[in-house]
Amino acid sequence: MTAEKFILLVEDNELNRDMMVRRLNRAGLKVITAGNGQQALDMMQAEQPSIVLMDMNLPILDGWAASRRAKEDERIRHIPIIALTAHATETYKQYALAAGCDGYATKPVDFPALLITIKRLALA
Amino acid sequence: MSLRRQLTLSLITILILFAVNVGTHFWGSYARGESMVAYRNSVTATQLSTEVEQLLEDQRQQILILATLRETTDDQLGDAELQRAEEAIEKINSKIQKLGRLSHSVTELNYELLWNKSSALLKRWLKFYRSYNDPNIEMDMNDPLRFMDVSQSLQDLEERQAFIAAQRANIIDRTIALTDRITVIAFFASIFLTATLGYFLVSYTNTSFKRLKKGTERFGSGDLDYRITDIDDTGELGDLADAFNDMSDKLRNAIYDVHKARDAADEANEAKSMFLANVSHELRTPLNAIIGYSEMLHDELGDKHEINRAQFQQDLDTIIKSGRQLLNLIDDILDLSKIETGNMSLHCETFEPAALLLEAFDVLAPLLRNNSNELRRELGELPTFNNDAAKFRQIFTNLLSNANKFTDAGIITVSARELPVNPEWVEFTVHDTGIGMTSEQLSRVFDAFVQADSSTSATYGGTGLGLAICRDFCTLMGGSISAESKSGVGSTFTVILPSDPA
Numbered sequence: 001m002t003a004e005k006f007i008l009l010v011e012d013n014e015l016n017r018d019m020m021v022r023r024l025n026r027a028g029l030k031v032i033t034a035g036n037g038q039q040a041l042d043m044m045q046a047e048q049p050s051i052v053l054m055d056m057n058l059p060i061l062d063g064w065a066a067s068r069r070a071k072e073d074e075r076i077r078h079i080p081i082i083a084l085t086a087h088a089t090e091t092y093k094q095y096a097l098a099a100g101c102d103g104y105a106t107k108p109v110d111f112p113a114l115l116i117t118i119k120r121l122a123l124a
Numbered sequence: 125m126s127l128r129r130q131l132t133l134s135l136i137t138i139l140i141l142f143a144v145n146v147g148t149h150f151w152g153s154y155a156r157g158e159s160m161v162a163y164r165n166s167v168t169a170t171q172l173s174t175e176v177e178q179l180l181e182d183q184r185q186q187i188l189i190l191a192t193l194r195e196t197t198d199d200q201l202g203d204a205e206l207q208r209a210e211e212a213i214e215k216i217n218s219k220i221q222k223l224g225r226l227s228h229s230v231t232e233l234n235y236e237l238l239w240n241k242s243s244a245l246l247k248r249w250l251k252f253y254r255s256y257n258d259p260n261i262e263m264d265m266n267d268p269l270r271f272m273d274v275s276q277s278l279q280d281l282e283e284r285q286a287f288i289a290a291q292r293a294n295i296i297d298r299t300i301a302l303t304d305r306i307t308v309i310a311f312f313a314s315i316f317l318t319a320t321l322g323y324f325l326v327s328y329t330n331t332s333f334k335r336l337k338k339g340t341e342r343f344g345s346g347d348l349d350y351r352i353t354d355i356d357d358t359g360e361l362g363d364l365a366d367a368f369n370d371m372s373d374k375l376r377n378a379i380y381d382v383h384k385a386r387d388a389a390d391e392a393n394e395a396k397s398m399f400l401a402n403v404s405h406e407l408r409t410p411l412n413a414i415i416g417y418s419e420m421l422h423d424e425l426g427d428k429h430e431i432n433r434a435q436f437q438q439d440l441d442t443i444i445k446s447g448r449q450l451l452n453l454i455d456d457i458l459d460l461s462k463i464e465t466g467n468m469s470l471h472c473e474t475f476e477p478a479a480l481l482l483e484a485f486d487v488l489a490p491l492l493r494n495n496s497n498e499l500r501r502e503l504g505e506l507p508t509f510n511n512d513a514a515k516f517r518q519i520f521t522n523l524l525s526n527a528n529k530f531t532d533a534g535i536i537t538v539s540a541r542e543l544p545v546n547p548e549w550v551e552f553t554v555h556d557t558g559i560g561m562t563s564e565q566l567s568r569v570f571d572a573f574v575q576a577d578s579s580t581s582a583t584y585g586g587t588g589l590g591l592a593i594c595r596d597f598c599t600l601m602g603g604s605i606s607a608e609s610k611s612g613v614g615s616t617f618t619v620i621l622p623s624d625p626a
Contacts, residue, residue: 013409015442019416026423086408089401107412111419 005122006030008049010040010066011084012058016107020053027115037061041069044076051122053114056085056096064099071100080121084109128359134321141314145307152303159296162228166289169226172219173282177275179216180242184271187249191265194256201256209253213246223281231284238277245274332361339368348376399572406453406588413446456589460572463596470600470625475513477550478503481538484520491528492536497556502539506550510624515597519605522590523554523617530615531558543620549603552619561609569607570595594619601625 007024011017012035024031032047034040037054038061044052052070056063063083070076082103083096093104103117186209193199201209220242227235248270255261332355339352350372352365417439424431462468485499492499509516520538527536534557543549561569572592598605602625609615 015413015446016409016416019413019420019442023416023420023423026420086405086412087401088404088408107408108415109412111416 004030005050006032006047007118007122008032008034008040008043008047008052010034010037010052010054010058010063012036012055016055020109023111029118035059037063037066040066041073041076044070044079045073048076049079051118052079052081053084053118054081054101056083056087056092064095067096067099067101082114082117082121130321130325134318134325137317137321138314141310141317145310145314148303148306148310152299152306155299156296159292159299163289163292163296165226165228166285166292169223169231169285170282170289172223172226173278173285176216176219176223177278177282179212179219180245180271180274180278183212183216183249187252187265190256191252191263198259201253206253206256210250213250213253216242217246226285227281228285228288230288231281234277234281234284238274238281241270241274241277245270329361332365336361336365336368339365343368343372343375348372348379402572403457406457407450410446410450410453414443414450417443417446453589456593459593460589460596463593463600468596468600470512471514472510472625473513474508474510475516477506477509477516477540477552480513480517481520481540481552484517484524485538487521488524488528491525495528495531496533497528497531498535500535500537502537502541504539504541506540506542507547507623509550509621510626511601511621512597515601516621519594519597519619520552520554522594523619526590527554527556527558527615527617530560531556534558534614548623550621550623552621553616554619555614555616557614560611560613560615561607562611565611566607566609569609570605 007029009017009020009024009031011020011033017033017035021031021033032043032049034043035058037058040052040054040058041061043049054063054067058066061069063085067081067083070079070081080102081100082105083093083099083101084105084107085092085096086107088106096104102121105114105117190199190201220239224235224239252263252265255263335352335355339350342350351369355362355365421436421439421443424436459468481501481503485501489499524536524538536557537555538553539555540550540552543551570591572589595605598619598621601621603619603621605617605619607615607617
């Protein structure tokens with residue numbers, strides 16, 4: 001992999017997407033975005049991002065299904081996925097981990113903690 | 125046959141056997157008594173005959189002696205002697221008469237013969253005595269044949285009586301034997317009958333009771349589909365079995381009700397948990413924007429380089445917008461919670477529905493313009509309402525903003541008309557030419573927190589509670605709401621409300 005590391009942010013809510021992109025950029029991270037699960041899978045294959053931040057409630061293909069498929073696909077299986085969801089209960093966390101997600105963060109996002117997780121999983 | 129009838133029947137049978145025994149005893153006593161009298165008479169008659177025979181013999185000896193004396197001497201009879209002789213003959217006569225009274229239909233003939241012959245003999249003897257002192261009258265008393273005749277008759281009668289006595293004794297023996305036999309037979313018959321009845325009763329009730337016991341045990345262990353059968357008894361045990369079966373039915377129904385109630389409670393609990401999880405999710409979405417943007421702006425303020433004021437203001441607007449959305453959401457959640465706990469009440473007042481609809485159109489006009497939608501109204505003659513005006517306004521504001529939200533450069537038609545069957549009721553429809561819904565989405569459209577697609581809230585906004593609130597408001601106001609839709613063609617919401625909910 002080249003030195004150029006970047007994040008794929010999957011988020012269908014325009015405000016949240018704008019906010020996350022700007023904050024990640026400010027932290028010095030390069031970000032590309034997708035609006036639904038299917039688009040995310042396509043971009044993971046095409047762009048090979050270093051890490052994926054995946055919202056779970058997504059149109060067309062939701063985050064759980066997209067994560068499962070990503071982990072079944074040999075070409076993109078290695079890319080770590082962090083689930084990003086407003087579902088705060090333990091059950092949903094288990095759902096996300098069962099779907100193959102490597103990390104889990106609830107909204108509203110604890111941004112410093114999220115940065116640490118991103119660095120641990122992809123930028124170390 | 126019922127248990128009581130069986131017991132009654134057994135009791136009656138035993139009583140009848142008992143009565144037969146007692147009856148036999150009395151009949152035996154009576155028959156024995158009868159025969160005893162006859163026997164005693166016969167024995168007495170036999171003794172009397174012997175006595176008469178002896179007297180006759182004595183008298184004859186005396187007469188023979190007197191006759192010899194009369195021939196050989198001039199013997200005269202004194203008055204006293206004559207009287208004594210007459211008395212003796214009279215005594216014989218009376219004894220023979222007594223014998224006649226002891227006589228029996230069977231010995232009647234023998235007695236009559238004796239009576240005739242003895243009467244003749246005694247008359248002759250009497251005549252002898254009376255004419256004894258008159259020598260002119262010749263009397264030959266030595267005629268043994270005549271006496272023998274009487275004697276023979278007497279013996280015949282005696283034999284006859286003895287025979288009858290023996291016969292009677294025999295009858296008495298036979299009667300005693302017969303009554304004994306009947307008593308013994310009736311005794312053993314009643315023992316046998318009692319034992320048999322007892323056996324059948326015990327074995328029959330035992331079987332029934334065992335079945336009842338088994339049934340109650342099965343019921344007790346929870347098998348309420350079990351039925352006590354084969355109790356071929358229309359009486360107490362059958363009734364008891366039926367009562368047990370009924371009880372099992374009722375228990376099963378009660379348990380079914382309890383299970384249903386528990387399931388409903390579980391479901392309600394589940395729904396509550398889901399609701400809370402959903403509330404948490406919905407609250408976090410705008411909060412994410414508020415906190416995220418605030419933190420970002422805070423960081424930007426700390427930066428050294430120049431702040432983009434226009435961008436800064438836009439971000440602040442986003443925070444405010446998200447805050448207001450959060451407030452709306454909280455209001456909606458409170459409304460829904462109030463409705464579902466039964467704390468939402470109607471505040472009825474008089475209003476013109478058409479006027480309130482027009483107000484709502486004015487309020488929503490800017491939004492309609494934003495989406496380039498055209499509003500058409502088809503309002504007929506409507507009755508004056510006495511219902512909750514605030515809820516009425518909220519229902520149609522929600523429906524119209526929904527229609528506008530999901531329609532772009534289309535037509536939204538609002539119509540209202542009295543129901544032909546009942547002019548006290550009005551049918552309102554809000555029709556749009558928007559994106560519509562699939563049948564799956566349509567089936568859940570009135571559920572809380574459900575938007576046709578999770579992306580819709582992002583694209584179109586809204587809390588996902590509006591239609592749930594509309595549905596509950598319509599119900600509260602005494603009416604109903606329904607929806608029809610076709611994906612890509614549009615949706616129609618129909619509200620039917622009474623002018624007065626009372």
